[in-house]
Amino acid sequence: MSARVSLGLPVYNGENFIAETILSLLDQNFEDFELIITDNASTDRTAQICQAFAASDRRIRYVPNGRNLGAGPNFNRAFELSCGTYFKWCAHDDLISRNLLKEAVRALDENASAVIAYPTLQGIDRNGSLTSYSEGALPDMKGWSPAARFRAFATELGCDAAVFGLCRRGALALTSLHESYYGSDRALLAEMALLGEFIHVANAVLYNRDHPTRSVNLHSTERLAWQDQEASGANSLELSRRLRHLVVIAYRHRRQSPLHHSLCQLLLGVMKPHLLGRLILEGIGTFSPALRGKLRRAGVRALKSIHDSSI
Numbered sequence: 001m002s003a004r005v006s007l008g009l010p011v012y013n014g015e016n017f018i019a020e021t022i023l024s025l026l027d028q029n030f031e032d033f034e035l036i037i038t039d040n041a042s043t044d045r046t047a048q049i050c051q052a053f054a055a056s057d058r059r060i061r062y063v064p065n066g067r068n069l070g071a072g073p074n075f076n077r078a079f080e081l082s083c084g085t086y087f088k089w090c091a092h093d094d095l096i097s098r099n100l101l102k103e104a105v106r107a108l109d110e111n112a113s114a115v116i117a118y119p120t121l122q123g124i125d126r127n128g129s130l131t132s133y134s135e136g137a138l139p140d141m142k143g144w145s146p147a148a149r150f151r152a153f154a155t156e157l158g159c160d161a162a163v164f165g166l167c168r169r170g171a172l173a174l175t176s177l178h179e180s181y182y183g184s185d186r187a188l189l190a191e192m193a194l195l196g197e198f199i200h201v202a203n204a205v206l207y208n209r210d211h212p213t214r215s216v217n218l219h220s221t222e223r224l225a226w227q228d229q230e231a232s233g234a235n236s237l238e239l240s241r242r243l244r245h246l247v248v249i250a251y252r253h254r255r256q257s258p259l260h261h262s263l264c265q266l267l268l269g270v271m272k273p274h275l276l277g278r279l280i281l282e283g284i285g286t287f288s289p290a291l292r293g294k295l296r297r298a299g300v301r302a303l304k305s306i307h308d309s310s311i
Contacts, residue, residue, distance in 0.1 A: 003059070005033040005101055005166070006087045008078025012040035012068065014092035015049060017209065020128070022053050022060075024095040030102035036081050039064045040074045072178035079177060088166045093214065095124070095207040103204045104166035115172075115196035116189075118165030119204040126211040133210070135161055137200045141193075146257035147265045149193035153186065154246050155269030161206050162189055162198055171195045176249065181241040190246060194253045194262070237286075239278045243270065 007025060011018055025035055037050050037060065047064060054062040063081060065074065079087055086108060088101075100119055107117035123133030138159055141149050153159075163185045175191045178184050192198075243266075250262035270276070 002083040003032055003034040004085055005030070005105060006079075006082030006084030006169075007033055007035045007090050008075070008082060008087065009035060009037045009090045009092060010040065010071065010074040010078050011037060011042065011046055011050075011092040012071070012074070013042045013044045013046060015042075015045040016126075016211075017093040018046060019049050019053075021090065021092055021094060022050075025090060026053075026057065027098055028096075028101045029098050030105060033059060033101060034082065034084060035060045036078050037062045038074050038078045038081070040071070041065050041068045070180055072180045072184060076177045079172065082169075085169055086166050087169050087172055089164055091164060091208075093209040093211065094164065095128070095209070097205040097207075100201070100204040100206070101166070103201045107199050107201050108166060108168055111197070111199050113197050114199040115168045115192050116162055116165045116198045117201050118159065118162040118198055119201050119206045121161040121206045121208050124207045124209050126209065128207075128209070131210065133208075135159065135208075137202070138162065138198055141197055145261070146194045146253075147261040149197070150190050150246075150250070150257065150262050151265035151269045153190035153193045154266055155272065155275060157189075158186060159189065159198075160208055164206055165198070167192070168196070174253075176245070176252070179241075179245055181238060181245075183238045183242050184245065187242050187245045187249060191249045191253070194249070194256050237282050239275065240282050243279075 009018075009021070009025075014021075022035070022037075025033075035057075037054075039046055039050060039062065041064070047062075050060075050062045054060040061081070063077070065077070069077070075089060078089065086105060088104075090096075096119070104117040104119070108114055111117075118138075120137070121135035123131040125131050138157060139152075141152070144152075171192060174195060175188060178188060246266055247263070250257070250259055250266065254262070270279075
């Protein structure tokens with residue numbers, strides 16, 4: 001009999017934190033789950049740690065990749081190997097409160113229109129101590145059109161808690177999952193938002209760990225290689241690739257939301273100065289990475305000067 005919930009844990013060289021993460025998952029007060037660990041050809045002790053856990057708990061499957069596929073395909077492989085009614089990706093360096101799965105399952109069971117139940121996000125440092133960082137809850141989108149929800153996630157909202165929330169498998173299977181560019185999780189959330197609402201499970205907590213080797217702390221070219229092992233070049237085109245992906249998503253789900261509605265909302269969202277600035281810099285970077293770097297540094301200095309003068 002298949003588990004009600006599938007947990008996908010993609011990892012690459014996670015020996016520093018993965019044991020603590022697995023223990024956090026095994027300590028849930030909801031037990032009807034499977035844990036699928038997809039190891040992206042780690043070169044540290046990740047394999048030994050995961051194999052020991054798999055040998056001690058039948059709910060755990062350890063699946064090593066023969067080579068590093070890149071983060072996106074590795075995330076997707078965890079989903080493709082799963083079978084639960086609900087699915088949740090887990091970061092190898094995060095922790096979750098003991099009630100997260102139970103409360104998230106209850107939320108989706110009770111709200112048929114919801115496609116993701118997401119927890120409250122609280123930052124922790126590399127030692128697991130609470131930091132001052134926390135992520136605010138998303139706005140209540142009940143009554144919003146699919147196109148309006150699409151715009152919000154396509155260009156305005158970022159939500160790590162939703163990326164690592166509990167997803168309705170049937171909805172997630174209709175998406176393009178993770179693409180091989182950094183930030184494709186934002187597009188995935190926008191795609192899920194076309195399919196349904198997100199519900200906040202306020203009393204469940206995702207403890208999001210910050211540390212120097214976390215992907216968000218890498219340079220853009222390093223992030224590109226982390227996401228796609230076959231990528232090369234200094235210009236990662238993160239925003240441009242996301243916008244192209246979002247157009248494909250709008251077309252794919254034109255039955256959920258008329259194409260012109262979704263594209264108009266996307267265009268309105270893109271017309272923000274900071275997004276237009278990023279697009280211009282990415283365009284400049286295609287023929288002159290050095291000039292792009294100079295302009296970006298000048299912009300950062302100008303913003304810092306404006307900030308300092310306002311204090």
